Amino acid sequence: MRTKIIKIDKNQMNKSMIQEAGDILKKGGLVAFPTETVYGLGADALNEEAAEKIYAAKGRPSDNPLIVHITHMEALDKIARDIPPAAVKIAGKYWPGPLTMIFRKKDIVPYGTTGGLETVAVRMPSHEIAKEVIDAGGGFIAAPSANTSGRPSPTTAQHVEEDMDGRIEMIVDGGPVEIGVESTILDMTVEPPMILRPGAVTEEMLRELVGTVAVDHTLITADSSKAPKAPGMKYRHYAPDAELVIIEGPVEKVAEEINRLAGTRQAEGYKVGIIGTEESVSAYTSGDIKSIGTREDETTIASRLYAVLREFDDDGVDYIYSESFATGGIGSAIMNRLLKAAGHHVINIQ
Numbered sequence: 075m076r077t078k079i080i081k082i083d084k085n086q087m088n089k090s091m092i093q094e095a096g097d098i099l100k101k102g103g104l105v106a107f108p109t110e111t112v113y114g115l116g117a118d119a120l121n122e123e124a125a126e127k128i129y130a131a132k133g134r135p136s137d138n139p140l141i142v143h144i145t146h147m148e149a150l151d152k153i154a155r156d157i158p159p160a161a162v163k164i165a166g167k168y169w170p171g172p173l174t175m176i177f178r179k180k181d182i183v184p185y186g187t188t189g190g191l192e193t194v195a196v197r198m199p200s201h202e203i204a205k206e207v208i209d210a211g212g213g214f215i216a217a218p219s220a221n222t223s224g225r226p227s228p229t230t231a232q233h234v235e236e237d238m239d240g241r242i243e244m245i246v247d248g249g250p251v252e253i254g255v256e257s258t259i260l261d262m263t264v265e266p267p268m269i270l271r272p273g274a275v276t277e278e279m280l281r282e283l284v285g286t287v288a289v290d291h292t293l294i295t296a297d298s299s300k301a302p303k304a305p306g307m308k309y310r311h312y313a314p315d316a317e318l319v320i321i322e323g324p325v326e327k328v329a330e331e332i333n334r335l336a337g338t339r340q341a342e343g344y345k346v347g348i349i350g351t352e353e354s355v356s357a358y359t360s361g362d363i364k365s366i367g368t369r370e371d372e373t374t375i376a377s378r379l380y381a382v383l384r385e386f387d388d389d390g391v392d393y394i395y396s397e398s399f400a401t402g403g404i405g406s407a408i409m410n411r412l413l414k415a416a417g418h419h420v421i422n423i424q
Contacts, residue, residue: 095211104244113234114204116217119153119183140188140189231245255380255411258273261290267284276403319416321420340361350397352369
């Protein structure tokens with residue numbers, strides 16, 4: 075099967091192309107499309123066989139739940155029950171947007187979509203193309219990131235093509251995404267609500283709106299018998315082919331340590347990649363050095379993270395050494411993804 079790629083300008087929507095994507099989804103096929111976070115791999119969320127195709131295409135563990143994407147609040151009532159007032163308040167502020175909320179599911183949502191759980195994860199994206207594709211496909215579209223499971227998530231249609239060409243029916247190319255890391259996941263089935271995955275809607279933003287918000291700091295290992303309640307909690311994610319190590323500590327000492335480690339590996343004959351920022355790249359003396367963005371605006375780092383990891387794959391590096399980043403605001407999401415990609419391999423220096 076050849077994957078069809080269509081280009082759509084969100085400012086000049088091609089209705090016939092959107093309908094073609096929607097028809098594929100309604101017939102149980104798979105369509106990748108852009109959201110404001112990353113590219114999603116879409117299937118009819120209420121069709122268990124279609125949802126199972128996502129797992130097959132990604133090589134994704136079947137107990138890893140999918141997020142159901144909708145475009146209006148009335149749709150939420152059809153698939154979720156026991157929706158608390160706080161969720162309505164949060165949705166009023168941050169939907170559409172990069173936020174997923176978990177609710178108790180209604181029977182209409184198959185267990186094949188929820189990873190066998192009695193809960194359903196729901197998001198309302200703000201990307202215009204995503205909204206059009208979701209509506210054309212029936213209004214309830216399961217859409218995890220459109221990459222091979224475990225690899226860095228796709229932020230361009232080209233990334234999707236690298237992983238999914240021949241595995242899915244269509245890729246909707248809407249250009250690069252804006253945010254670059256997956257949505258915040260907030261569990262609304264517990265009190266207080268609990269953040270299971272950080273994203274662009276931050277802990278600080280949620281607390282300002284509804285008061286107390288808990289954060290799940292538990293790191294579930296790959297051999298855990300506990301089913302993950304949200305995507306990305308259990309398995310190694312976002313990982314490049316190379317071994318990734320994060321170096322934490324004072325900026326000057328971090329650069330010294332990365333230079334030392336890189337020099338050692340290069341002397342052994344390995345190809346080394348280094349992740350720095352606009353402020354620090356001049357401190358590195360050798361290796362495949364990439365700036366991930368500026369610490370003055372960490373949204374630039376979030377938007378570049380996965381693309382940089384994929385670039386290192388293309389460059390064929392064996393080891394990657396990365397600086398660490400602040401954990402406030404979107405920095406929490408950046409470090410969450412980096413830690414997952416590194417398998418929590420961190421060197422702390424003082």
